[in-house]
Amino acid sequence: MENLVKGQTGLWEVVIGLEVHAQVSSKAKLFSGASAVFGADPNTQVTYLDAGMPGMLPVLNKFCVDQAIKTGLGINATVNRVSIFDRKNYFYADLPLGYQISQLYYPIVTGGYVDIDLENGKSKRINVTRLHLEQDAGKSTHDLHPSLSYIDFNRAGVALMEIVSEPEINSSQEAMAYVKKLRSILRYLGTCDGNMEQGSLRVDANVSLHKPGTPFGTRAEIKNVNSVRFLGQAIEYEIARQLEIIESGGVIVQETRLFDPSRGETRSLRSKEDAMDYRYFPDPDLRPVVLDEARIESIRINMPELPDAKRERFIKEFALSEYDANVLVAEKEVADFYEKIAAAAKGNGAAKLIANWLIVEVFAAMNRDNKAIDNLPFAPNHLAELVDLIIDGTISGKIAKDVFAKMWESGKAPAKLVEELGLKQVSDTSVIEKAVDEVIAANVAQVEQYRAGKEQVFGFLVGQVMKALQGKANPGVANQILKDKLR
Ligand code: ADP
Ligand code: MG
Numbered sequence: 341m342e343n344l345v346k347g348q349t350g351l352w353e354v355v356i357g358l359e360v361h362a363q364v365s366s367k368a369k370l371f372s373g374a375s376a377v378f379g380a381d382p383n384t385q386v387t388y389l390d391a392g393m394p395g396m397l398p399v400l401n402k403f404c405v406d407q408a409i410k411t412g413l414g415i416n417a418t419v420n421r422v423s424i425f426d427r428k429n430y431f432y433a434d435l436p437l438g439y440q441i442s443q444l445y446y447p448i449v450t451g452g453y454v455d456i457d458l459e460n461g462k463s464k465r466i467n468v469t470r471l472h473l474e475q476d477a478g479k480s481t482h483d484l485h486p487s488l489s490y491i492d493f494n495r496a497g498v499a500l501m502e503i504v505s506e507p508e509i510n511s512s513q514e515a516m517a518y519v520k521k522l523r524s525i526l527r528y529l530g531t532c533d534g535n536m537e538q539g540s541l542r543v544d545a546n547v548s549l550h551k552p553g554t555p556f557g558t559r560a561e562i563k564n565v566n567s568v569r570f571l572g573q574a575i576e577y578e579i580a581r582q583l584e585i586i587e588s589g590g591v592i593v594q595e596t597r598l599f600d601p602s603r604g605e606t607r608s609l610r611s612k613e614d615a616m617d618y619r620y621f622p623d624p625d626l627r628p629v630v631l632d633e634a635r636i637e638s639i640r641i642n643m644p645e646l647p648d649a650k651r652e653r654f655i656k657e658f659a660l661s662e663y664d665a666n667v668l669v670a671e672k673e674v675a676d677f678y679e680k681i682a683a684a685a686k687g688n689g690a691a692k693l694i695a696n697w698l699i700v701e702v703f704a705a706m707n708r709d710n711k712a713i714d715n716l717p718f719a720p721n722h723l724a725e726l727v728d729l730i731i732d733g734t735i736s737g738k739i740a741k742d743v744f745a746k747m748w749e750s751g752k753a754p755a756k757l758v759e760e761l762g763l764k765q766v767s768d769t770s771v772i773e774k775a776v777d778e779v780i781a782a783n784v785a786q787v788e789q790y791r792a793g794k795e796q797v798f799g800f801l802v803g804q805v806m807k808a809l810q811g812k813a814n815p816g817v818a819n820q821i822l823k824d825k826l827r
Contacts, residue, residue, distance in 0.1 A: 343510040344552070345579060347587050352549045354579055355556055356515050357507035359544040360522060361500050362532040363476070364407045370475050370499035371398030371441065371626075378538050382492035390497040392436030397625055400425075404499040405629060407531040408448050408473050409639050411501055414529045414646060415468055415522075417452025419636050423472075425626045428618045434478035434491055442502075444620045447472035448629060454505075454525070455648060456517040457666055466518050467506040476500050501532065507546065507556065512575035516568050519543055520670070524647050528672050536566050543571055547578045549586060557582075558592040562599050562606050574599035578606055650675055658682055658691035667699050673713045674698075677720060685724035687731030694727050701741065705748050718747050726754040734758060735765050736815055767814040769821065775808040776821050790826055798822070 344351040369376050372387040389396035412419045424446040427439040449471035457463050478496040482489045503522065509515050523541060526532040534541050543566075548559035560578060565571045577599075582592055595611040645653070647669045654665040654675075669675045678698055682691040702716070702723070711717070726743060729735050735743060735758055746757050758764055766772060779801060780787055790797040805818050 343514075345549070345583065347583050349587050350551065352583065352586075353552045354510050354575075355507050355548045355550060355559070356509035356511075356575065357546040357559075358505045358509060358515060358518060359546070360503045360505075360519065361476075361542045361544075362411075362503060362522075362526055362534075363540040364404045364473075364499035364501060365531060365533050366401060366404050366407065366499055368401055368403075369497040370401050370404050370473065372497055374497065376498045378535075378540070380494055382490070382494060384494065386493040386496065390436070390493055392438065398441065398623075400626065400629065401499065404473065405448070405631075406635075406639060407499075407529075408471060408501055409631070409636055410529050410643070411503075411526065411531045412449035412452065412471055413636075413640055413643060414525050414531075415452035415454055415471070415503075417449045417468060417471065419449055419631065420446065421631050421633075422446060423448040423629045425473075425623045425629070426620045427623045428474075428620055430618060432477070433489065434480045434493075434496065436478065436493065436496060440475055440477065441623055441626070442474035443472035446628075454518060454521050456514060456521050458517060459513065461662065464514065466508050466514075469504045469506050471501055471503045474500050474502055507548075512572040512579075515545060515575055516572045519568050519571060521647070524670050524672075528644055528646050530644075536568070539566060542566055545571060545575055545578075547575055547582070548592070549579065549582050557586070558594050560592060560595055560597050560606075562597050563609065565599055567601075570599055570601050573601070573604055574606055577604060581606065647672075647675075654678075658695065659689075660692060660695050664692075664695045664699060668695060671713070677713050681720050681724045684721045685727050687728045690724070690727050690731060693730065694723060697723060697727060697744075701744055705744075717749075717751050719751070719753075722747055722753055729754055729758060733765060733767060733814060735763055736811070738815075739763050739765065739811060763812060765814050766809050766812045767817055769817060772805070772809070772813050772818050772821050773825075775805050775813070776818070776825055779804040779808060779822075780825060787826065798826075801826075 344353055366376055368374065369390065372389045374387045374390055375385045389398060409419050423443055425441050426444045428442045428444070429439040431438060447470045452468040453465050454468065455463050455465050476495050476498040478491050478493040480489050480491050484490050505518065509518055523534040527534045532540060542564050545562045545565060546559045547562065548557040550557040560582070562574045562578060565574055585592060593611055596609045597606040598609050599606050650669045651665045654660050654668060655662065660668070668678045678695065681694050685691065685694055705711070706713070726740055726747065730737055730740050743754050743757050743763060746752070746761070747754055783801065783804065786797045786800060790801065801822060802819060805822060806813055806815070
């Protein structure tokens with residue numbers, strides 16, 4: 341039980357259930373024709389319905405329903421043939437209708453699961469309770485004017501999928517892995533862009549502690565966390581806070597808390613004791629959503645390959661390690677990019693070497709220069725070409741790093757750079773032999789040490805040979821010749 345937290349009174353188990361709000365990638369809102377595109381001037385994408393004017397009727401956006409179906413299928417869930425929209429009643433300035441249209445008793449999707457990959461190489465299945473469709477609220481801003489609040493209704497009525505997990509997540513690591521994996525699946529499906537900075541994906545984390553074998557403890561809910569890193573920090577803070585309270589004899593109150601990234605702590609927003617009774621009831625303006633099998637089937641047959649399936653295929657087809665395959669499939673764009681280059685390289689074992697190069701050198705350069713995979717300074721087939729140059733012995737792996745740096749700077753083809761810069765590897769044995777003879781003659785003391793049994797000196801001597809040939813000697817050949825001559 342590596343996940344247990346040690347307190348003064350013994351070991352505690354952390355229990356976490358996540359509610360993820362994923363904005364449906366749709367041009368229009370859930371019940372009105374207004375644009376749902378992010379970033380427009382305030383209150384320019386608001387119909388009478390979105391503004392809560394009397395007498396307006398909602399019309400369900402079929403595209404959004406299809407996205408919820410697709411997402412349900414993507415997490416191996418049951419798509420319900422009948423679901424019902426309910427009104428969740430509460431008064432708030434950014435909720436012009438006085439209620440949110442949501443689904444409580446009959447959600448469109450139930451069940452399903454997400455398999456998460458943990459750092460110890462194991463995976464864990466997290467079951468999903470439900471996925472329902474609902475509207476987003478508007479956005480209030482309180483810091484633009486000393487005495488006034490501003491409200492932007494552009495977001496009011498935008499379609500959200502709320503995806504609720506079972507309380508089966510047992511650490512901040514697992515919670516972060518769950519959100520990353522779910523986000524990856526949504527992006528593969530194209531049903532949500534997963535942009536956490538713009539709020540297209542927000543997480544509520546329910547956290548509690550209990551002693552294993554005893555009933556669950558009372559939970560606190562941390563609302564609207566908008567980055568994976570903050571989620572980890574918020575949960576860690578919450579675990580420590582609750583542990584201190586329980587162990588000093590206090591009780592956890594069920595409440596809603598907010599995470600403040602600048603202080604790294606959660607703060608109480610409201611307690612559940614004075615939580616509102618939402619007086620849910622079926623929205624009389626909307627008929628039940630009835631899906632026929634043909635509609636679900638037509639979505640099912642067009643499902644893209646998802647990360648888990650792609651990972652298994654990469655392992656089989658390209659002989660990749662589990663780890664490499666996982667890294668490459670996390671983002672669909674990276675996986676596509678990799679597959680394109682792997683197909684272009686001809687050398688034996690190129691696919692595996694390309695994976696290494698992508699994960700180590702290319703990712704590092706991307707991070708350094710803040711570049712995205714669709715915006716690299718070199719043509720994709722140039723990476724294939726570079727790897728082929730290593731495999732056919734034209735350059736060593738070490739020289740290839742220099743070529744890569746030049747390729748990144750200039751966008752030139754690697755074969756051309758090798759030519760221009762005279763970096764071709766020396767495999768000609770007579771040239772290498774001559775260099776080896778010179779090194780042996782110039783390092784009499786070290787050669788004696790080696791012959792007397794001090795084998796570490798060999799590395800030094802190889803280094804001298806490589807230096808004499810400006811790093812261009814074929815390392816395998818140089819090693820062999822040196823060994824033979826020292827014998
Ligand atoms: P609410 O409507 O108050 O948000 P839900 O029943 O929808 O309540 O549950 C919300 C989330 O809380 C779910 O993800 C669930 O797994 C999680 N949860 C329920 N009980 C606990 C608990 N004791 N500790 C941690 N998470 C919990
Ligand atoms: Mg909740």
